[in-house]
Structure formats: C-alpha cells, structure tokens
Amino acid sequence: MNNLTQDSHDFLIESAQNYYDYLVENNLGYDEIKIQSISKTIFGLQLTLYSKLFSLEGLVLRFLDEEFPISENLSIQTSFYDEKHKILSLEIEESLKNQLFEKKNEIRLFSDLKFLVKNILDFYLSLKPLHFPTTLPRISPDIQALKDLENPPHQEQLEALEGIFSKSFCYVWGVAGSGKTKMVLLHALAFYLKSNLKVAILAPTNNALEQSLNTLIESLNNIGIDTSCILRLGTPTQTFAQRFPQNCDPLLNNKPNYKKAIQKSLLIAATLDTFLRRDELYELPFAHFFIDEAAFCPLIKVIPLCMFNKPITLLGDHKQLQPICLLNKQDSNNPKWQISKFWQYSSLFLESFFRHQTNFFKANPTTQINSPNYPFYTLTYTHRYGDNLAKLLDFYIYKNNLKGLPNHTNLFCHFIQTTSQENNANLDEANACCYLAKRFLQEKKNFAILTPFVNQRKLILQKMPALRNEECVFTIHSSQGQEFDCVIFSPVTLNYYLNDSRNPQALFALNVALSRAKKEIIIVCDKNYWLNQKGQFLNALIQISKPFSLSQT
Known part of the structure; x- marks a missing residue:
C-alpha cells in the first residue's frame, strides 16, 4: 500500500x-x-x-x-x-x-x-515519488504532564495528543469549540517548537489559515512559547499583518531574507495552494504536517505531502461541507468527465487512496466518509454550544454523545406568515431579515444573514442594497471559514439538495450554518410550514427555539 x-x-x-x-x-x-x-x-x-x-x-x-x-x-x-x-x-x-x-x-x-x-x-x-506516511514522529513527549497545567486538556484531548505522537497518520475529529485548535494542535505544536523541530500547518483557505493562526499565536504566547519562529506564507489580510507583522511572508516585502527566513522558521503556515507552488519548501526538513479543516481540503491537494514521508495529522469535522468542485451532477455521470469527480473527495480519503489506488472509485462510491478505517480521535465536548443545541446536533448529525455547556445556546425564531414565495426566494423572510439587519447595524452588532439559496441572497440584497457594502449576506457554502456573534438564518423552503435532513450533504450544510454563530441564532421563517415538515432537523430546531419579536432588544 x-x-x-x-x-x-x-x-x-x-x-x-x-x-x-x-x-x-x-x-x-x-x-x-x-x-x-x-x-x-x-x-x-x-x-x-x-x-x-x-x-x-x-x-x-x-x-x-x-x-x-x-x-x-x-x-x-x-x-x-x-x-x-x-x-x-x-x-x-x-x-x-x-x-x-x-x-x-x-x-x-x-x-x-x-x-x-x-x-x-x-x-x-514532475513525477515525484509519493509514499503513504510510515515515519513515526521523532519525539515522544510526556503528554500526561499536561494534566498539571492550570488549564489542562481533558481526557479526550490527551488521547488525541497521544495519537498524534504515536501514529504516522491520524485524524482528530471535533465540532466547533471542541478544542481541536486551542488545545490539541496548540500543545502538539508547543512540543515540537520546544524540541527545535520544523513543522507545517496547512489549510484550504486564507480564512481558515488565519483563524487558526490568530488563536495559536496568542495561545502559544500565553504559555510562554516564542512565536517569532512562526512564518505565515502567502498574502495576509491587513488585520493579520498589523497584528502579527513579524510572522508575515518576507517574500512580499523583503525578498533577500526569504530563503533565510524559511530555513530559520520552525513553524511554516500556508494554504495548500501556496505551499505546493513553492518548490523551495520541498527541500526543508519538516518533522510533521498538520492539516486544518481537513474535511474541506481536496484529497488531490494533500497527496503531494506524501513526497516527504513524514507524519500527517488531519484535524476537522467531516459532518460539515466537503471540498468545492464545480463538476455538476449531470456531468459527473458523463464518462468524458467522470475522472474529475476525484476533486470532490476530501483529505480524509488519503489512506483509502493509497490502499485501493486505481480501484479508488470502486471502493469509494460516495464522497461521504462515516467512520475512517485508520486511527482517529473524537472530541465530544464543545464550549461553542449549549447542551440544548448539542443534543439536537448529536441526534441528527454527530451520533457520538456530543455534549455542550450547561447554559443553553441562544436560539430564537422570528415567526412570519408567508404570503409570497417563488423560485426559492421568500419575500416575507427577506423583509424580516432586512429589518433585523438595519437594527443590528445601528447597534454595531457582529452578524450575518445566511440562506441555502442564491435567489434568496439576491432578494435580500435587492431589498436592502446597503448590505452589499457590509458583506454580511451569504449562502451557506460561501460562509465557510467565517464566524459571527449572531447568525440570522432564512431557510425559505424545503429543498432536498440544500436543507432537507434526509440528504446527508444538506444536513451537513445546515450544520455549517449553525456553527458560524458564536453567541446566538435567529431563524426567520413560517412556523406553521416548518412544523408540518415532520422528522426534519429544522422542525426540531424551531421547536426548541424561543419566539423572537422585532421589538425585542
């Protein structure tokens, strides 16, 4: 293999x-x-x-x-x-x-x-030799000593760390707020940096990369680790560059020092696309690769890391969105384009690809992975959700005894009566979303409006053009990698491909929408319509939501 x-x-x-x-x-x-x-x-x-x-x-x-x-x-x-x-x-x-x-x-x-x-x-x-990673990590740190810290990892996080340092390939699976980054990845990196070994963090998008780095640099500083050895390759946002100028790519403004910087740095952070187009990185002595948002990373972009034959750890949540592939369903059944379906598979299929090789499609008829056949570690406690939402997500999506905070997540539902709905757009929901948006803008609230439908997004922007400049109205797919204090969700209507929980991909998309919210979720919908959709995830979510009126503060 x-x-x-x-x-x-x-x-x-x-x-x-x-x-x-x-x-x-x-x-x-x-x-x-x-x-x-x-x-x-x-x-x-x-x-x-x-x-x-x-x-x-x-x-x-x-x-x-x-x-x-x-x-x-x-x-x-x-x-x-x-x-x-x-x-x-x-x-x-x-x-x-x-x-x-x-x-x-x-x-x-x-x-x-x-x-x-x-x-x-x-x-x-370029025909570089590729091997499924067999090299074990070079260090065996004392994971159990972390129990003595003021803010120690819990047992599941400790087990994930034990796995990272004992396996050549593994996957850490956890929902938003489960400590994948702030606990597991943080301490794994700290052990390597203290050992003066070079590692890499790779992510599918700039958003995902900077979200991780913002957390990691601050947290590493807090535990006394020097972060000047971290180098973020590629173009940073101005916010990141102003906050961490010492960690930004010298190739952008100080080219003579670039080669020296990549040699000296112990932690290289980049998107997969940036990493793969920089040949000079191929010669560096990496000890370990960490892939963040692994379920959103295309497999075809992760396989090249196998040229190093060094340990690879995936971190992510396969119950959310899969990689974006522009091949439509009809063309995926056309023999001319069938091989392009490979771009739909995530990095979680790496072991399967090396095991089955040219028989990969026969062994993996769907792009959905349920339970990996390789070492994986599950984090089942989240500080992002209250136990009310965690139990619902566990019943419909995770099925792994997911637990949340004792305090409940703020779930609200603004009920309207639908009078006009066509072409996957709901005028009444759009008007209510705009009313809330106007008020939240006045309050300087950090919020976003999410909807499964492109036409509903267009309608909302048509009703309130000022929201274009705010960049706060998204389809679920375009919201990936972003977070907001409050999410206003406009479900519009039941659609098998976009929000019907009988379809796993639609269910995972709804999971993405909810996980964008850090503090509260407001669903704007026709209550009677959704309460008639028996067995649907949105039906159950609305049932546990509190009423929200437009006069509420």
Whole structure:
C-alpha cells in the first residue's frame, strides 16, 4: 500500500488535466471582480474593489489582451489586502506599473480557478515519488504532564495528543469549540517548537489559515512559547499583518531574507495552494504536517505531502461541507468527465487512496466518509454550544454523545406568515431579515444573514442594497471559514439538495450554518410550514427555539 504506482500517478495527472479541461470547456471558475478605482503607489498599484475578496489565490490581472497571474514569483504580486476597505495592493515592476496606469481603465481583475488547478497538474507532472506516511514522529513527549497545567486538556484531548505522537497518520475529529485548535494542535505544536523541530500547518483557505493562526499565536504566547519562529506564507489580510507583522511572508516585502527566513522558521503556515507552488519548501526538513479543516481540503491537494514521508495529522469535522468542485451532477455521470469527480473527495480519503489506488472509485462510491478505517480521535465536548443545541446536533448529525455547556445556546425564531414565495426566494423572510439587519447595524452588532439559496441572497440584497457594502449576506457554502456573534438564518423552503435532513450533504450544510454563530441564532421563517415538515432537523430546531419579536432588544 505504501508506494504510489505509476498507474496511480497517471490517474492523478489525468484527473487534474480532465478537471482543467472541464473548467475551460464550460467557462467555469473564471469570475470578474469589479474594480471601483485604481491609484498608483511607490511600489505598484492599489485597487479599490466593490466587494470583498474571499480568496487571494488564483487572481489574474487582465490588461488589453494580456493576462498577468498575480503570484509571489511573477511580475505582479500582492503586497497586502485590506479586507475592511476592500483594497488590494499590488507590487509591480516600474515600467509595467507605468504602462498599466496609463490605461488603467483597461485593467480588469479576475479570480481564475484554472490557475490553481494548473499548479496541481504541474506538481504531478514532475513525477515525484509519493509514499503513504510510515515515519513515526521523532519525539515522544510526556503528554500526561499536561494534566498539571492550570488549564489542562481533558481526557479526550490527551488521547488525541497521544495519537498524534504515536501514529504516522491520524485524524482528530471535533465540532466547533471542541478544542481541536486551542488545545490539541496548540500543545502538539508547543512540543515540537520546544524540541527545535520544523513543522507545517496547512489549510484550504486564507480564512481558515488565519483563524487558526490568530488563536495559536496568542495561545502559544500565553504559555510562554516564542512565536517569532512562526512564518505565515502567502498574502495576509491587513488585520493579520498589523497584528502579527513579524510572522508575515518576507517574500512580499523583503525578498533577500526569504530563503533565510524559511530555513530559520520552525513553524511554516500556508494554504495548500501556496505551499505546493513553492518548490523551495520541498527541500526543508519538516518533522510533521498538520492539516486544518481537513474535511474541506481536496484529497488531490494533500497527496503531494506524501513526497516527504513524514507524519500527517488531519484535524476537522467531516459532518460539515466537503471540498468545492464545480463538476455538476449531470456531468459527473458523463464518462468524458467522470475522472474529475476525484476533486470532490476530501483529505480524509488519503489512506483509502493509497490502499485501493486505481480501484479508488470502486471502493469509494460516495464522497461521504462515516467512520475512517485508520486511527482517529473524537472530541465530544464543545464550549461553542449549549447542551440544548448539542443534543439536537448529536441526534441528527454527530451520533457520538456530543455534549455542550450547561447554559443553553441562544436560539430564537422570528415567526412570519408567508404570503409570497417563488423560485426559492421568500419575500416575507427577506423583509424580516432586512429589518433585523438595519437594527443590528445601528447597534454595531457582529452578524450575518445566511440562506441555502442564491435567489434568496439576491432578494435580500435587492431589498436592502446597503448590505452589499457590509458583506454580511451569504449562502451557506460561501460562509465557510467565517464566524459571527449572531447568525440570522432564512431557510425559505424545503429543498432536498440544500436543507432537507434526509440528504446527508444538506444536513451537513445546515450544520455549517449553525456553527458560524458564536453567541446566538435567529431563524426567520413560517412556523406553521416548518412544523408540518415532520422528522426534519429544522422542525426540531424551531421547536426548541424561543419566539423572537422585532421589538425585542
């Protein structure tokens, strides 16, 4: 099982090429990002955008008939991104900068998924040997000594740490607030940093990466670990850069020191896409790889880490969203595009891929994983939810005796009577969401409006255009990796693919929506309609929610 065969390597090349061709043929993964204004700076150009960037990967500048990928080692690279004011600052060589600015009205910005797929294809074409990790961790720390800390890990977290340091490959499964990052990953990293060994944290998105790093850097400082050895590669948000300037990528503003910095740093943090396109990282002596949000990481982007044959630990929750793949259901059954389905599988299938290799699809007919066949450790206590919501999530989703806080989660339901609903959009829900949003904006409350339906999101923004600038109205899928104090949820109507709990993927999407909320959830819906949907998760959720009136403070 350990070594990848040539046939399996060819399969990976074919899958990457096939998905690339699918995107080209169907004109997918290429979205324009509207530019509001362009100004010149000493080092390049600043683009003020109409909307937030949700990914800094795969950006392309189009000028007249020429395209310039924005990447660290190319003629145009990102200097920083100010997410609050939607400003993208680019570093550009002087002559090209002047040429672009002279005809700045001809500049257009795109997000191009094909650029990222091409990076994966290029990696597999390099034919690097790949092996399922068999090397055990180099250190065996005294995990039980952590019990003496003022804030010690609990028994499940200790068992997860024991697994991390005794297995070459394992998975730590836990819901939001279960301590995957703040306890398990924190102490695993602390042991490695104290031992002067180099490790990597990799994540699927910039949001996920910075969310982890914000927690980890602060927590490591609190337990007395020097965090100057942490290096976050790729373009940071301005918020992160201002908070942790010493941990940001020197390739962006101090190129001569870059190679020295990556050699000296003990903890390299990056998105998978950034890591894989930097060949110089392949030569570094990593002792361990930690993959955060592993269930959202495409398997095809994690397999390359097997060139190191070093321990890999996955951390995540497979009861939430799977990797995004633009292959639609109809085309996935078309023999021409079937091999592109491989992009739908998450990193949790790594062991299965090496075990079955070219028979992978036969062994894994669905992209859903229930109980892994390799070592995994479950965290069943969460401080994110009260026991009222935890019990409901356990009954419908987790089925692992999930426990929450004694205090109940603030669950509210604003009941309305639906008078107008068509094309997966509900006018009454939209109006109520806008009313709440107006009030919450006045109160400076941290909130978001989530809905399963694209058309409902459009309707809400149509009813209250001011929310566009707030960037607080999302479909469930686009909210992945973000958190808010309050979530307003607009379910609209029962739909098998998006919110019907008889469909596991729809159920997991609802789980994502709830886990975005740190303090309270307000469901805006027609109570009678949902109470008639017997056996549905949303039916049960509404039954345990308290009434919320628009006059409530």
